[in-house]
Amino acid sequence: MEIERKLQSMGLALPSAYTAPEGLKLPFAQVRRYGNRALVSGHGPLNPDGSLRSPFGKVGAEASSDEGYQAARATALAVLGSLQRELGDLDRVAAWLRVFGMVNVAPGFTQTPAVINGFSDLILELYGAGVGRHARSAIGVAELPFGMLVEVEAEVAL
Amino acid sequence: MEIERKLQSMGLALPSAYTAPEGLKLPFAQVRRYGNRALVSGHGPLNPDGSLRSPFGKVGAEASSDEGYQAARATALAVLGSLQRELGDLDRVAAWLRVFGMVNVAPGFTQTPAVINGFSDLILELYGAGVGRHARSAIGVAELPFGMLVEVEAEVAL
Amino acid sequence: MEIERKLQSMGLALPSAYTAPEGLKLPFAQVRRYGNRALVSGHGPLNPDGSLRSPFGKVGAEASSDEGYQAARATALAVLGSLQRELGDLDRVAAWLRVFGMVNVAPGFTQTPAVINGFSDLILELYGAGVGRHARSAIGVAELPFGMLVEVEAEVAL
Numbered sequence: 193m194e195i196e197r198k199l200q201s202m203g204l205a206l207p208s209a210y211t212a213p214e215g216l217k218l219p220f221a222q223v224r225r226y227g228n229r230a231l232v233s234g235h236g237p238l239n240p241d242g243s244l245r246s247p248f249g250k251v252g253a254e255a256s257s258d259e260g261y262q263a264a265r266a267t268a269l270a271v272l273g274s275l276q277r278e279l280g281d282l283d284r285v286a287a288w289l290r291v292f293g294m295v296n297v298a299p300g301f302t303q304t305p306a307v308i309n310g311f312s313d314l315i316l317e318l319y320g321a322g323v324g325r326h327a328r329s330a331i332g333v334a335e336l337p338f339g340m341l342v343e344v345e346a347e348v349a350l
Numbered sequence: 351m352e353i354e355r356k357l358q359s360m361g362l363a364l365p366s367a368y369t370a371p372e373g374l375k376l377p378f379a380q381v382r383r384y385g386n387r388a389l390v391s392g393h394g395p396l397n398p399d400g401s402l403r404s405p406f407g408k409v410g411a412e413a414s415s416d417e418g419y420q421a422a423r424a425t426a427l428a429v430l431g432s433l434q435r436e437l438g439d440l441d442r443v444a445a446w447l448r449v450f451g452m453v454n455v456a457p458g459f460t461q462t463p464a465v466i467n468g469f470s471d472l473i474l475e476l477y478g479a480g481v482g483r484h485a486r487s488a489i490g491v492a493e494l495p496f497g498m499l500v501e502v503e504a505e506v507a508l
Numbered sequence: 509m510e511i512e513r514k515l516q517s518m519g520l521a522l523p524s525a526y527t528a529p530e531g532l533k534l535p536f537a538q539v540r541r542y543g544n545r546a547l548v549s550g551h552g553p554l555n556p557d558g559s560l561r562s563p564f565g566k567v568g569a570e571a572s573s574d575e576g577y578q579a580a581r582a583t584a585l586a587v588l589g590s591l592q593r594e595l596g597d598l599d600r601v602a603a604w605l606r607v608f609g610m611v612n613v614a615p616g617f618t619q620t621p622a623v624i625n626g627f628s629d630l631i632l633e634l635y636g637a638g639v640g641r642h643a644r645s646a647i648g649v650a651e652l653p654f655g656m657l658v659e660v661e662a663e664v665a666l
Contacts, residue, residue, distance in 0.1 A: 216464060220486035233485040287542050302651050327537055327548060331649050333492075349542055349543075370621075382642055
């Protein structure tokens, strides 16, 4: 439980599982494990209770690039929470492989890599440059579910 | 051929292979099989003859959320058609792994998960909660090829 | 070094590694290798020195579909450059698996497959229809980093 200890020493807690808005079914798995692969569904930033974390809207309009960075960091915690529930122990991640970062952008906001750095920085801080090493994209999308600022889909090896 | 039988009992038929617009080359495979993995190209909703299925345009403008749901369900049939042609038998899918759902959205349409449920619901209905279990994202994109309402890229294990 | 020889005989050179704008950290790997998989980060079109290649902006506004095609072809060279630096020899690619093509689109530009053909055509020219065979999506996104015309994320097997 080394990663969990690091999180604690950094004063970071993992949020509860995402709770969908009333009336919405989410007929998929937050993490799909198969063999030594774990495919991680698109996650957004969460509050400790599993509700979506504000602000909502567009980075470059309703939210600043720095708020986007913080949202991406919170998204990393949400992903780690899902992995923790699936794997029992975050040390079971043998390698981060792929991080696909999507930013809910206002027209003309092109600094999407700086936003998704909030995700990558935390993963590297926790897992180091070896296990934490990942391929990444960071794009601007037209809309994200419920107006989330950021969404990240990922894959890790076990 | 259990999945094919289920489809038949539900009154569902798989569409023919997608036929590109005249003059457009599509230099890629609808399904790329490698080892026990099958990577599925982005598919959209098709008519039985393999032509793109209307309506076209934006969910939240030219089309309703429910029409988007139906388009996502038709997209699942198109994907199953491609898998059937590649694998010969849809029972050869050992596990659904990843569903990446893209919705052609009008500004402000953020109910993308409800749309992509049209895809997930059919997969789960056919394959059940074990084999059908998948990781998923459901995002809103700026444009899709030829104005399709929905596009889904996927990966399954064999 | 057969692929490198083909590139040379076609008069094509691989660009240097991408150099991020001053002050921007890019805390991820251009290629993440794990087992026999190589996951390729989102790449854009580069100049020979590794700087981003103009034009910038939207396909369908600041740039034509043909300029988009050329950008996608240049993006393939950038990806091959990263793979060459990671693998030492481009012949080590045993199979192209997945090409995820993103086009920075003006509203209403839906000919994204024709743009991403610039990537697929070059891969098939170099690797042939067996090794080069890939699954693909080609979508229109709201924004790409720094206004690049095209971005491609990929996976290959080794």
